[in-house]
Amino acid sequence: MAVRTIVPWTVISLALTAPMVAHAASQSLDELVVVGSRAPAQISQVPGTVWVLEGEELEQQFQSGQDLKTVIGKLVPSMDLAPETRTNYGQNMRGRSVLVMIDGVSLNGSRGLSRQFDSIDPFNIDRIEVLSGATAIYGGGSTGGIVNIITRKGREGDAQFSTELGASSGFNNTEDRTFRVGQSIAGGNETIKGRLAIAAQDNGAMYDGNGDPIMPDISQTDLQYNRSVDVLGSTQIRIDDNQSLDLTAQFYRSRYEGDQGVWLGPMLSEINDPEIRDGFSSDRDPETERYMFNLAYQHGDFLGHTAYLQASMRNEESAFHPYPYRRATAPQSYFGASSQETRQYLVKGLLAKDLGDVRLNYGIDLDREDFSASQMIFENMAAFSSGGLVFDEEFTVDRYPDYRVEGIAAYLQAEWDATERLQLNAGIRQRYARLEMEDFVGTQQAVEVERGLASGADAIPGGESDYDVTLVNVGAIYNLPEDHQIWANFSQGFEIPDPGKVAGRGSYSLTGGRYVLTDSLNIDDNPIPGLETNQVELGWRTYQANWDAQVAAYYTWSDKEAETNRTTLTVDVVDRKTRDYGLEGALTWYANEQWYVGGTGHYVRSEVEDDDGDWQKNVVTAASLPNATAFVRWQDNLTSVRLQGSRAFDIEDDAGDEIDGYTTFDLMAARKLPLGRINVAVTNLLDEQYDTVWGQRAQLFYGYEELFDFKGQGRTYSLTYSVDY
Template sequence: MRLTPLSLLTRVAAAGLASTTALPVLAAESTTALDELVVVGNRAPSQISEVPGTVWVLEGEKLQRQFDSGQTLKDTLGKLIPGMDLGTQNRTNFGQNLRGRSVLVMIDGVSLNSSRGVSRQFDSIDPFNIERIEVLSGATAIYGGGSTGGIINIITKKGETGDTQFETELGATTGFNKTDDRVFRAGQAISGGNEDVKGRLALAVQDNGGFYDGNGDQIQPDITQTDLQYNRSVDLMGSLQFNLTDSQSLDVTAQYYNSGYQGEKGLFVGPNLSQLNDPEIRSGFQSDRTPESDRYLLNASYRNTDFLGHTAYLQASTRMEEVSFHPFPGRTADDPDTPIPEMPYQGASKQNTEQHNLKAMLVKDIDDVRLTYGVDLDREDFDANQMIFDLNQALASGLLVNDKVFTTPRYPQYRVDGVAGFFQAEWQATDRLKLDAGVRHRRASLEVGSFVPVQQRVNIAAGIGTAAEPIPGGKNDYNVSLLNAGAIYDLTDSQQVWGNFSQGMEIPDPGKALGQGNYALTGMNGQYVLTDFLNLNDNNLPAVKTNQVELGWRQYTTDWDVQVASYYTWSDEATEVTDQLTIRVVDAKTRDYGLEAGADWRITDQWQVGGSAHYVRSEVKRNSEWQKKTVTEASLPKTTAHVQWANDQTTVRFQGAHAFDVDDEQGNEIDGPTTFDLQATQRLAAGELTLGVNNVFDKQYTTVWSQRAKLFYGLPEVTDFQGRGRTYTLSYAVEY
């Protein structure tokens, strides 16, 4: 069953589509069509056939089956979006790039990215509340910064006109290793309404136990970027849609999402770190700060189809989030001018972000020309603190017991204010040829407060020094213009070719790039005096601009869905992660180029096969030669394949994913994993039952994040994170 473009258009909000009508149980898997409406291509609703770029849409049975069989959001995106890296199995999505570069993640058009690069965008919503996902591959600036690799827009479920409807989902996952090897999921929603107002209210909860590898051993807790063992998440989401008049509508969505550690197991490294080379998992972990993501989101979208001869869109949104990390050891720096040794400490950070956005857009059709223009306003406030724990107690307990001693700022506090104007023109030059071009200009200011680093505050708390001179804050203004142009040509009614040039941008992480300085201590009981520091007023933090050219072809028929695109992405500056885990902007030419392809072939009414491939090579220019990027940054090429059989009652799907190895000039190598999954769904008299077997062959492997973390942190045994072994998931879903 497929909704027509007209029926979809009535559900369009300013920043995204509301939900489509729920598919019947085990309806034929939806296929993408050229006339399908998306908003990810140019913000206003457009058919895929009007977008000169690579667009992927996940919805209906195809998307729901992945979730019901135990696949996470990160897993699903990695396995179903050709250009997306395979997902990590911990809390962070660091390094899960799109076409080798960072991706902008949104919920109903509201950005989950911030200038502080905390990679938890996929720890933000329960799959129970997801209706569909739209993906635009490649650099773009239509929604602002952070999208140098592309955009993922998660569209939430909304209420439908009609009688009150209830939706219930229950699920459980286990590998049958130990009693704590389990995941429980539950979701409940109520929805309904009439032609004037309709809504949906939903609550989804997931409770995780321990995770086990292919050998049946428990996976080591991640004390760096944290994982999801013994984690509980709660997603409370409500939405209302108002038809104010025949031409005006208002959609309001509110969400509270919390995902945090709830266990008592931790990584024991021995008294006084005596077992750093042989850590073990033990009970008895307790801490005054534990890993957590806590987020509030409010979004209001207004649409008027008859505003001074235009269609007007207005969106206002607020997002507030707090993310906390696992206790982790650190050391203060040596002072070469005084006999002060490095001081160890144990701490955990909490990072707080508030984002407020106002977006206005007008769309005007004049014969064969469509004009889209508007303005975006945004404000972001950031602050962070570091909780310092009792070091002697932490060391004696093997880092299991962490009691607060004091809290101190972790990064400089800052505010980013921005305004951007954009203009886009589309021209249907002939019946088969469509051209478009546009520009986006953004001006922003960055204000940073003064800051005393954690190292100096730890020393002062230990009685070494009495005060420290703050690193001065400052202000940095920047402006950047970004261009795009594209052409799309209809070869037939079902296939197209296109080409485009586009630009994206990102701001280097102010939290890590700033607040750095060197100190000298004037006597053991004196004051820390700055000898030099990074002065924001004298050193701009420029926006890094990314350029991309792309050529593509797609064909959608009743039997085939095929899309292939080649791309070349480059920039003249880059951000690098230093040994101190700070970010700096360097004058360096970087490039990513590759081929992204996906295909589905419906052989008969019951049989379907398909697959995808992504070849990507990431390079940086050093000494006039192109060299491979470090493996901590480079994406892994990948391929996927699936075969599926279905009738009116049953669907069975077998799928596999393989990531290819990558290496760099320093001799480092990342080994890519290969896994297979089996999914089966059965229609019942009421609802449907899904069985999922993930990692069917119980493959033992080291995760990609673990291999990167060993290079980042230099603690190979502490950062040894194995992939999850074979698991079985049973889910039941019913609408009534």
């Protein structure tokens, strides 16, 4: 890997940088990076497992036509392989949820929408930084790890342009195609520089290894016939020798633009034998739309400290595909499509002080999130008689209770060089948060009131829950001779379970034509408990002239579990101990200047404790699949070729359910031209026919085996041309 110094400000205290999975040259442990202490540090100062994807290696992966979550899943061992749809539900790290950020701005929300990777076009990504495992330093949502996506920035000099054109197809028919285009302009001087870019992608249909069309996903939605646009602008201002300012703004939209849908037969008579047909139209189409603004300020000498300040705003709306809600009588049944809006505001301040053998980082985080959701109800006659193809709005009701989560957190992180070889790390984070939830009428009852089937319905009470959480981390790093290093750490993570699915539930009885509430979860009297995760990790890494390696073993446990009810798809928080333990690692060997080979692997086991105190396998709808990758690469001054394979291993639980794994191979080649560069790739090289992990989980969640039979995409050819000028 090329040795470089990373300027920390664009990610202030929130970026994570360390060795790449695939390397171009070796790197020193003394390389300066921005890592888990939320301020610049060397790799040798990080008591944890850190990965970075960047440079030509990352660019080649993206230009092979693979999306963001697929690339991360194949290159980061602790990350599950991608589910191959719009959702990243179940794509965990070390068996737990992952916090995803863009330039330090969180894409996670308290409502688990699982669309964090439907967020940015690869054309605008400079590098991706990953920290495996729970961390107390970043607070909520990071119980399994952190993925921070760093965007491309402007450079000094005259106007610099970049153009990228790409296309992918499996050549099954004219609808089997994807087109990509990106254009940027950048430039500036010592005082101010910037970049403005627009990137777009237009998808057609997708086909499996047998050449058959893949069933569209009417539950979480997929990316067939999807068009996305990503407009990203950034400006970096050097105020003086000590001060700098970074401004970033993004508009991102990813939306279904087709006319194909899933035909379920008149009155759902063929729901067990669905077909893909033309004629789909809806007043609410699946989409993700987001506006994001980020301001980052740095002062190099503020009262003897380096000061960092970040303020950001994210407004995101996610809409879903119309879905059939079947009830005992026809008037009570309906097709509905939800739209959920998250508005997030963050202010984060950090002071860093170097005292020689001791380094201190401390600061305050402020956050607020507002959530609302609606359910568009469609006219029954058109929806049911068309077999689920025509959706005209009848009315709109609430889907989940409106709520607000706001909080404040203070933290202190310290590093001490105890000896020339031993470094000790410790930190504490204290967070206070409040959840405020509005009253809410159950969606089914609201639908029947709107249709005149009931005169009214009681509201499920809202309320407030308070959280006062202390998280700690303790670590040690010992430097062995010849650039070998071992570390150990204990760290904690915390998250509030999905309020929309934990609360907002009630039991009703129809009395005198009115729905009367008989039972409900009142969070004033029954607060939603937070989920605290504890992790112990042991690791070793080295960077040698001809080989690099990193290995870590971990054990993670919690005293509570957020359990998804397969019947209602709501979430129950239960007092049940859970644990995940495993081993992750990567190895790269540089045979010579042209050849190198390597691989990654992750073994993970997820378990829950039963009523007798015995440990059982966690259900397959929640447990992660072990995985492994291997690659061989050849390169010279003009050409590079990479062959890689990925394997997801089978898992099963004690209830008899199982998820079947699969193996795919990808071949990628790049050639530098007199002007620009061309990339050619074949993904799923052997045209493997397999069921996606999400498809298998969806069948367990929803039933209807044929309707949720989501196959993996078959052999696909990609051609991309890129040029900087």
